[in-house]
Amino acid sequence: xxxxxxxxxxxxxxxxxxxxxxxxxxxxxxxxxxxxxxxxxxxxxxxxxxxxxxxxxxxxxxxxxxxxxxxxxxxxxxxxxxxxxxxxxxxxxxxxxxxxxxxxxxxxxxxxxxxxxxxxxxxxxxxxxxxxxxxxxxxxxxxxxxxxxxxxxxxxxxxxxxxxxxxxxxxxxxxxxxxxxxxxxxxxxxxxxxxxxxxxxxxxxxxxxxxxxxxxxxxxxxxxxxxxxxxxxxxxxxxxxxxxxxxxxxxxxxxx
Ligand code: UDP
Numbered sequence: 001x002x003x004x005x006x007x008x009x010x011x012x013x014x015x016x017x018x019x020x021x022x023x024x025x026x027x028x029x030x031x032x033x034x035x036x037x038x039x040x041x042x043x044x045x046x047x048x049x050x051x052x053x054x055x056x057x058x059x060x061x062x063x064x065x066x067x068x069x070x071x072x073x074x075x076x077x078x079x080x081x082x083x084x085x086x087x088x089x090x091x092x093x094x095x096x097x098x099x100x101x102x103x104x105x106x107x108x109x110x111x112x113x114x115x116x117x118x119x120x121x122x123x124x125x126x127x128x129x130x131x132x133x134x135x136x137x138x139x140x141x142x143x144x145x146x147x148x149x150x151x152x153x154x155x156x157x158x159x160x161x162x163x164x165x166x167x168x169x170x171x172x173x174x175x176x177x178x179x180x181x182x183x184x185x186x187x188x189x190x191x192x193x194x195x196x197x198x199x200x201x202x203x204x205x206x207x208x209x210x211x212x213x214x215x216x217x218x219x220x221x222x223x224x225x226x227x228x229x230x231x232x233x234x235x236x237x238x239x240x241x242x243x244x245x246x247x248x249x250x251x252x253x254x255x256x
Contacts, residue, residue, distance in 0.1 A: 003175060003182065009175045009223065012165070012177045012227050012231070013033050013034030013035075013177050014032070014034060015034075015134075016031075016234075017030070017237075017238035018031075019142060020242055025041035025042060025043050026044040026143035027041070027139045027140065027141070027143030027144070027145070027146060027242070028041040028042070029135050031131050033130075033134075034125060035123055035125035036123060036124060036125045036126060036128055037121070037122040039118075040132060040135035040136045040139040041117070041120075042116065042136070042139040042140045042143035043143070044114070044115055044143055044147060046113055047112070047114060048112050059109075059110055059111065060107050060110035060111055061114045062098065062105050062110070062115040062117065062140070063117070064136060065094050065117070065119070066094040066097060066121075066129070067118075067120050067121070068121040069121060072122055096129060097129070097133050099202060101115075101137060103193075104161065104162045104201075105140070105158055106157045106159055110153075115144075117136045119132035125180045126181075127166045127177060127178060129164070129191060130165050130193075133162065134235065137161055137235060141235075144157055145242075145243055161235050162193065163193075163231040163232050163235060164192060164193040165191075165228055166178050166190060166224075167221075167223050168182065168183065168186035169186060169212060170186050172187075174220045176224065177227060188205065188208065188210060190203070190204065190205040191205070192220075192225075194225065194228045196232040198229075
């Protein structure tokens with residue numbers, strides 16, 4: 001059975017980055033994975049959380065918040081604030097985004113600062129958490145480059161880039177980067193977070209009223225690895241383009 005949008009099993013949706021969409025953030029990008037669109041903004045605060053001060057932990061911190069805008073879904077989704085609590089799914093996703101980005105951040109090099117990464121879903125069509133990680137990393141890199149440009153930092157605190165993509169099994173076929181109709185019907189749902197040097201940060205995989213074989217899992221990982229290699233290339237281009245827009249020179253991002 002062909003995929004609903006005609007893609008090959010190993011094909012990403014069209015992915016693009018629009019840098020600098022939120023001028024008051026330290027760094028920002030709108031990331032598009034097909035019809036999934038997420039605004040990712042990094043804001044650098046010259047302060048650290050209270051627990052770090054209390055325990056005299058050196059360096060800085062990076063944390064993330066995730067939210068779906070009310071009009072990002074087909075049926076309006078109420079804001080958490082109007083329901084009085086953060087929903088469990090958002091809480092799980094924002095912790096995942098934070099872990100993914102901290103895995104590539106040298107918090108000591110950051111100094112006594114907090115990087116807030118806000119991911120707000122503008123349009124949801126599957127894979128919003130993986131788009132948030134991929135775009136969040138670009139927003140953080142733009143913000144840190146600016147801080148270096150303004151003399152606030154000398155060394156780039158990101159050790160390398162991190163990106164994420166989904167994979168799944170649809171009609172018995174392992175496929176990459178599921179859109180919502182595929183996600184809804186998939187028998188297996190995987191989210192893969194990897195660094196640009198090809199190591200894993202996190203794997204989330206579950207059978208949806210189903211089980212999966214070791215072979216299917218290996219194939220989903222292979223597809224994801226290839227997808228992430230492509231995503232890292234696009235992230236680099238976006239980070240460089242954002243720097244050029246602002247006339248800044250960019251430090252080496254590390255192990256390219
Ligand atoms: N979704 C939705 N409303 C919700 C949660 C999810 O419409 O409250 C849709 C949305 O398109 C999302 C998809 O379901 O992208 C898959 O959701 P999932 O929880 O698997 O997370 P995601 O794939 O977005 O990381």
